[in-house]
Amino acid sequence: MTTDFAATKRMFHLPDGVIYLDGNSLGPLPLAATARVTETVVAEWGELLIRGWNKAGWMDMPSRVGDRIAKLIGAEAGHVVMGDTLSIKVYQALASALEMSDRRVILSDTGNFPSDLYMAQGLCRTLGSDYVLKTVAPEGVVEAIDDSVAVVMLTEVDYRTGRRHDMAALSARAHAVGALIIWDLAHSAGAFPVGVAAGGADFAVGCTYKYLNSGPGGPAFIYVAPRHSQKVQPALSGWLGHESPFAFDRDYRPGAGIERMRVGTPPILQLAALEAALDVWDEVDLDDLRSASLALTDRFIAGVEAACPTLELVTPRDHARRGSQVSFRHADGYAIMQALIAEGVIGDFRAPDILRFGFTPLYVGNAEVDGAVAILSRIMASGSWNRPEFKARSKVT
Numbered sequence: 470m471t472t473d474f475a476a477t478k479r480m481f482h483l484p485d486g487v488i489y490l491d492g493n494s495l496g497p498l499p500l501a502a503t504a505r506v507t508e509t510v511v512a513e514w515g516e517l518l519i520r521g522w523n524k525a526g527w528m529d530m531p532s533r534v535g536d537r538i539a540k541l542i543g544a545e546a547g548h549v550v551m552g553d554t555l556s557i558k559v560y561q562a563l564a565s566a567l568e569m570s571d572r573r574v575i576l577s578d579t580g581n582f583p584s585d586l587y588m589a590q591g592l593c594r595t596l597g598s599d600y601v602l603k604t605v606a607p608e609g610v611v612e613a614i615d616d617s618v619a620v621v622m623l624t625e626v627d628y629r630t631g632r633r634h635d636m637a638a639l640s641a642r643a644h645a646v647g648a649l650i651i652w653d654l655a656h657s658a659g660a661f662p663v664g665v666a667a668g669g670a671d672f673a674v675g676c677t678y679k680y681l682n683s684g685p686g687g688p689a690f691i692y693v694a695p696r697h698s699q700k701v702q703p704a705l706s707g708w709l710g711h712e713s714p715f716a717f718d719r720d721y722r723p724g725a726g727i728e729r730m731r732v733g734t735p736p737i738l739q740l741a742a743l744e745a746a747l748d749v750w751d752e753v754d755l756d757d758l759r760s761a762s763l764a765l766t767d768r769f770i771a772g773v774e775a776a777c778p779t780l781e782l783v784t785p786r787d788h789a790r791r792g793s794q795v796s797f798r799h800a801d802g803y804a805i806m807q808a809l810i811a812e813g814v815i816g817d818f819r820a821p822d823i824l825r826f827g828f829t830p831l832y833v834g835n836a837e838v839d840g841a842v843a844i845l846s847r848i849m850a851s852g853s854w855n856r857p858e859f860k861a862r863s864k865v866t
């Protein structure tokens with residue numbers, strides 16, 4: 470199969486006059502999601518009411534959809550389940566992993582997304598003072614994995630720079646010293662082929678509203694390797710992770726395998742949107758996606774470097790070390806990004822000085838790359854970004 474990216478592009482609603490380079494933060498609306506969510510609201514919630522849990526298969530949605538995510542991240546079927554937000558899933562994986570170890574050190578890197586680090590800090594505080602989160606520079610992670618480490622917690626692709634870690638090598642290093650490893654796939658799932666089983670992940674987590682296009686607030690996923698899934702103890706031991714929720718036992722008993730990582734009532738409307746969004750992926754070969762993504766990011770880097778000498782590339786040139794985004798550094802990055810957005814080129818800004826552009830071959834092609842380069846070049850050459858209205862900071866950047 471050769472993926473027809475013109476066909477996948479037709480499966481999305483893309484507003485007129487917009488070049489969308491922020492699908493790494495919030496994917497666009499898949500056309501099928503509108504009909505699917507409406508059907509779930511009108512025909513299922515409206516007509517079935519409480520019967521929807523059984524008759525419309527709502528109760529099994531977290532694992533049914535999880536199996537479709539499993540295919541995209543190279544996981545074994547039956548070992549991924551949906552629910553909650555990514556921050557919660559990070560906490561859950563970390564708490565379970567720590568409980569499997571006698572050690573007390575969590576190792577992460579300074580490029581990790583703040584919420585992952587915050588969740589680890591909160592968990593350490595709850596567990597007691599001998600638990601610590603240690604962070605090192607991304608390049609220093611390999612050497613820092615020693616036999617004091619209980620759990621290595623890494624995000625595969627750095628949300629700011631787009632630098633990609635070597636999952637298999639770091640997992641092997643962690644296992645060699647008796648540590649466990651958790652991979653956050655927020656900027657990997659749907660961005661390129663991921664192999665959590667082949668890459669040795671003990672746990673993996675990720676969100677679906679970025680490259681997987683489930684919509685704002687879409688549910689996260691969690692993977693537990695089959696070698697651990699009947700042993701892990703969920704710290705967030707909610708009723709839907711119980712072996713028999715409707716027995717209403719007073720004491721918690723974990724459900725079978727990955728089911729125990731469920732917590733409470735699943736978000737059915739968001740899962741309906743996600744199910745529709747995943748239909749797009751049935752038409753996609755992930756190796757084709759990766760080749761197209763690298764071609765787009767190469768083209769954007771070459772175009773911007775040729776026309777905008779004051780923008781400094783922070784994304785690795787080495788394909789093996791790159792995710793599916795390109796970032797440039799500039800002291801006035803915020804204002805430059807606002808000027809771009811005003812001209813219909815939507816990327817985003819990450820403090821203190823990063824302009825970030827996501828490339829998603831499902832609906833971005835060479836024409837969009839060239840259009841974005843042309844507009845950015847014009848803004849930089851004219852200095853039109855240097856206006857007060859582009860410097861006022863909004864809540865979301």
Ligand SMILES: *Cc1c(COP(=O)(O)O)cnc(C)c1O
Nearest residue numbers: 554555556582584624653655676
């Ligand atoms: C986007 C992102 C999050 C966001 O977490 P939510 O709980 O879904 O808001 C967390 N971690 C990483 C690495 C991310 O990229």
